[in-house]
Amino acid sequence: MMKARTAKFQIGQIVRHRIHSFRGVIFDVDPEFNNTEEWWLSIAEEHRPRKDQPFYHLLAENSETEYVAYVSEQNLLPDDSGEPIRHSQVSEIFIKDKSGGYRPRNPLLN
Template identity: 50%
Template sequence: MLSKIPSANFAIGDVVRHRILEFRGVIFDVDPEFDNTDEWYEAIPADIRPHKQQPFYHLMAENEEQTYIAYVSQQNLVLDDEEGEVDHPAIPTLFTGFSDGRYQLRPERRH
């Protein structure tokens, strides 16, 4: 019997923070379960490696030094309590603006 995959706790446009690592970002895509390479997965230290049967989120992320794209398990994310904007140069390509602690997806990006 297959185990049930948990539903997503976060949505596209939500601003989240990593529970362990020092970065935050805006969600721009969600995978219902792990959908990356085994090499990427095995590179995560075993003591903090998440299980694969959960939603994984694509983030436009930032830390104090840089912006980048991150792929993060649901168990390692929390809603960002700062509720401030994320400073990532690709945000305008997907989102129209920021209000009430989240980004609004461009109408042409909805499906």
Template identity: 40%
Template sequence: MTTMDEKIASFGIGQVIHHREFNYRGVIFDVDAVFQGTEEWFQKNVGVGNPSKEEPWYHVLIDQDGRVAYVAERNLLADDPTEPVEHPLLENFFTGFNGDHYQARQTLN
């Protein structure tokens, strides 16, 4: 059962994205329905696009860069998935690339 205020993410785990403002590619490895960081992190890091804490936020492995980003939905665009992403942590989250998106590893809680 869904409620009117339930958040629907526009992007999924394994999807290749492009950051609107910072012009990098990456792959999503986790999604939060709303902002899950600290107020201190938000104030220090969020100036671009003035995102809401109430929209979906994505954990992204940045292509050709060892860093991980935490990005508001409004700053993301779908990217051409035919070019694979290169990141040292890719194998921790995905089993491979199928030409369309990355296949997430199955995890047991």
């Protein structure tokens, strides 16, 4: 059994991927890996993340498209660009706050 760590990032925070060119807003956090073995094995071995860390669900975007991403903590960095997230589902889940970040529309869901 793995010991779960405390999440470094929080729901509503804008982050970017350390390696790949995308960013997003966190809408859910798993304290440790909670996806399929097939998904995990599909990642190139030299980039495959450890399972004993928080994983984040993001409303993600790159220069071409919007999507939902599942990303390990080790592969995320805070995004301090100040740019809003354009993902079409952001307004369904979040309200933009004065600091430029996002807060959940329904905090009881978190």
